[in-house]
Amino acid sequence: MTTVRKFCCNDLLDITPILIDQFATTHDKSLKQGSLSWYLNYIAEFDDYFLVTTSPGDRISGYCTSRIEVITEPEEKTKGMIITHVAVYDRYLGAEVAGILVHAVYKSSELIDKVTCFNILPSTNLNFTSLEEMLAGTGYEIYL
Numbered sequence: 001m002t003t004v005r006k007f008c009c010n011d012l013l014d015i016t017p018i019l020i021d022q023f024a025t026t027h028d029k030s031l032k033q034g035s036l037s038w039y040l041n042y043i044a045e046f047d048d049y050f051l052v053t054t055s056p057g058d059r060i061s062g063y064c065t066s067r068i069e070v071i072t073e074p075e076e077k078t079k080g081m082i083i084t085h086v087a088v089y090d091r092y093l094g095a096e097v098a099g100i101l102v103h104a105v106y107k108s109s110e111l112i113d114k115v116t117c118f119n120i121l122p123s124t125n126l127n128f129t130s131l132e133e134m135l136a137g138t139g140y141e142i143y144l
Helices: 036-045 094-112 128-135
Strands: 003-006 051-054 060-072 077-088 117-120
Touching (some): 003 094, 036 060, 051 094, 060 094, 077 094, 094 117
Parallel strands (some): 077 117
Antiparallel strands (some): 060 077
16 A cells, blocks of 8 residues: 655655665766755645655655646647656565556646646656556557
8 A cells, every 4th residue: 555645854864765775776867856955946846746655654665756837839828747757666566656656646737737748757767668567558648
């Protein structure tokens, strides 16, 4: 059983095993994305879309960072959701937890901000095959 909730500042201490896991490739992130100020900025600006999953023992099993971008075209103004990072602790079922996070962001972005475009950037510790598996049969389309 997995619970999805908003990320809070205290969770910064709990995500350390995910960030330093030897099997995760989060070390490929730019230094800016790995800094404390980057996380605090995301928490402050996009608090509805910075989500964390917790296992039954209230241990963090993964987190997801997302942002809203407003696209202004000559005839209309549209909102787009971009999932910038999905990190899952390898001890848990990676693709399933990532799928739960992506689905939660998708549903909340539809309800809160009425987004019309939904993009997922390739994550650093999920390879493309698991991302493709995760989205199979959910109605999402993958564009290469």
